[in-house]
Amino acid sequence: MRRLTVLCFATATLLASSARAQSVFIERGDPSTMNAMVGGGVLKEAWGASLVGAYSYRGVFDVGVDLTRYAYTAGANKKLAGYSAMPYVDVHFLRSDETMPISVSALAGIERIAYTGNGPVANPEAWSVLVGATVYRRFEFGTHIVFSPQAMLTYQRQLTRFYSSADDQTSGNGAAPGERRGYGDVTTQILGGLVRANLLYDRITVVPYAGFQGALVAGLDVGTLF
Numbered sequence: 001m002r003r004l005t006v007l008c009f010a011t012a013t014l015l016a017s018s019a020r021a022q023s024v025f026i027e028r029g030d031p032s033t034m035n036a037m038v039g040g041g042v043l044k045e046a047w048g049a050s051l052v053g054a055y056s057y058r059g060v061f062d063v064g065v066d067l068t069r070y071a072y073t074a075g076a077n078k079k080l081a082g083y084s085a086m087p088y089v090d091v092h093f094l095r096s097d098e099t100m101p102i103s104v105s106a107l108a109g110i111e112r113i114a115y116t117g118n119g120p121v122a123n124p125e126a127w128s129v130l131v132g133a134t135v136y137r138r139f140e141f142g143t144h145i146v147f148s149p150q151a152m153l154t155y156q157r158q159l160t161r162f163y164s165s166a167d168d169q170t171s172g173n174g175a176a177p178g179e180r181r182g183y184g185d186v187t188t189q190i191l192g193g194l195v196r197a198n199l200l201y202d203r204i205t206v207v208p209y210a211g212f213q214g215a216l217v218a219g220l221d222v223g224t225l226f
Contacts, residue, residue, distance in 0.1 A: 023105070024136050024148040025200045028059040028095045036226055037205070041219020045075040046082075050221075062090040066109070076160070076186070078172035080118055086111035086130070096137065105134045111158075118171050121164035128158035136198070146200040154192040154213070161185050190214040 022035050037052040048071065054064030070082035088109030096103045113126040132154030139147045162173055163183055194211030203224050210218040 022054055022056045023059045023062050023090070023092045024103075024138065024150060024198050025146050025205070026056065026059045027138075028092070030059050032057050034226065035223055037221055037223030039207075039219060039221030039223075041209075041217060043213065043217040044215030045077075046070045046072045052223075059095070060092060062088075062092075064088060066111075070113075074172075076162075076171065076173040077115060077124065079170050080115045080123070082113045082115050082126075084111055084113045088130075090134075101137065103136050103138065105136075107132050107134065107154075115171075118164075118169050121166045121169045124160055124162045124171070124173065126158055126160040128156055130154055130156045132192075144202050146198075148198040148200075150196045150198055152192075152194040152196070152211075154190075154194070156188075156190045156192065156213070158188045158190070159185055160188070188214075 022033060026033065033056045035054055035056075037054070038050065039052075040049045041047065048068050050066060050068040052064055052066045054062055056062045064087070066084070066086040066088060068082075068084040068086075070084065072078055072080050072082065086109045088107060090105050090107040092103060092105040094100065094102075094104040107130075109130045111126075111128040111130065113128070115123040115125060118124065132152055134150055134152045136148050136150035141147065161184070165183075190213055192211065192213035194209055194213070194217070196207055196209040199206050205221070205223045207221045208219075209221070210216075
């Protein structure tokens with residue numbers, strides 16, 4: 001049954017902020033939509049909360065900006081806060097029909113993370129690029145509910161720059177026990193996989209997710225059409 005099932009997409013994969021793709025809830029050719037979403041999640045070294053604004057062009061592609069605050073509890077950035085902005089695009093180039101049981105999309109995003117709390121010395125900073133693909137299947141139940149289970153595979157390359165080896169800095173940026181990084185760049189590459197249960201009821205979405213992105217990750221997102 002073809003109808004406008006507007007949306008708000010949802011996933012936050014904190015330390016590898018993945019694009020939100022509300023087109024999983026609508027069919028190609030449906031009216032364009034806009035949405036807002038909030039969410040939170042945890043993984044090995046951090047927890048965070050996100051705010052996302054996005055636009056979907058007729059179920060063909062999504063563009064948006066993901067804003068996330070991270071609180072690091074371990075690792076090189078322990079005790080720091082990170083503020084991330086990631087513009088992204090998700091193109092739904094293959095949609096399910098009578099002969100194709102699944103839909104496929106390709107996504108890309110560029111993330112900038114500004115860290116705070118490393119006084120009295122300079123904070124580290126980071127950039128990352130995220131690319132990936134998703135496979136999903138959309139099911140309608142009556143006139144109010146859409147369920148779209150989705151699997152995502154991503155690759156992220158992140159460059160973090162450290163500026164100090166001072167003993168009195170807040171972060172725990174040790175490259176090895178008893179060793180601290182001074183000025184220099186550290187590059188991290190992460191392969192990730194995520195499973196999401198995208199559920200839409202009228203204009204409300206509820207999306208639990210779990211997977212692996214350098215560590216186990218899990219969370220929940222909610223959103224609404226505006």
